[in-house]
Amino acid sequence: MSERAPDGTAFDVAGDGPPVVLIHGLGLSMELWDASLPMWAERHRAIRYDLFGHGESAPVPRTADLRLYAEAIVGLLDHLDIEQAHIVGFSIGGMINRRLALDFPERVASLAILNSPHDRGESAQQMVEERAATVRNQGPLSTMDDALKRWFTPGYLDAHPEHEEAVRRWRVASEPESYAQAVWVLANGVRELCGPAKPIICPSLVITSEFDSGSTPAMTRSIAAEIPRAETLIVPTMQHLGLMQDPAAFVEPVLSFLKGLDP
Secondary structure (H helix, E strand, O other), X not given: OOEEOOOOOEEXXXXXXXXXXXXXXXXXXXXXXXXOHHXXXXXXXXXXXXXXXXXXXXXXXXXXXXXXXXXXXXXXXXXXOOOOEEEEEEOHHHHHHHHHXXXXXXXXXXXXXXXXXXXXXXXXXXXXXXXXXXXXXXXXXXXXXXXXXXXXXXXXXXXXXXXXXXXHHHHHHXXXXXXXXXXXXXXXXXXXXXXXXXXXXXXXXXXXXXXXXXXXXXXXXXXHHOOOOOEEEEEOOOOOOHHHHOHHHHHHHHHHHHHXXXX
């Protein structure tokens, strides 16, 4: 059963060791990490939580931006009396953890940035903003069918309908206004992350899938190019939600990366 931080963020903790915070993606929930949680908890104190308006967390307390989501992590770490943690972020989570590392570098031991967008170029940026407007006007499920095609490899959901059911359930459970605001942050937040005035300085691993159309290998290399000594990995054959389709392909490299950092 999850607990609540003072700001209404729902979270749970598993395992013991160096703390690692797990951030799920837009329209999902902390249940994204269910399959991989034993892997994280074997050597780490794994802290997973729901973004505002997702899962069991309270709605956004003010107009959402990346700073709001970064401050929520600071509040969660303070609540748990943790000075510094490894921060693993998937999709929008990889934008949130970059914002955290820029604004609160003393709280971040390292970053793992998974399937996260960067500079999209003008035409792709316009398409993402149009998608955000559709969600605002027509609701959270309006873009669901197209998203599933982008997120999973062809035929995968035919063999694993339980994953489609879970993703739809998480989307339905999101509070509509919080979700619409998060979609807008996903669309526009990349602007403030590209070419920051001060670079991220913590050890970082940047991963994406070979066929992730929204967080492409080129974007991953661009993110890494802006972080001194960042490492990169492209997972073959997967699309955006490869983390759900083949958790070990993403989690094991992150754990190996963290093993090289922890005493």
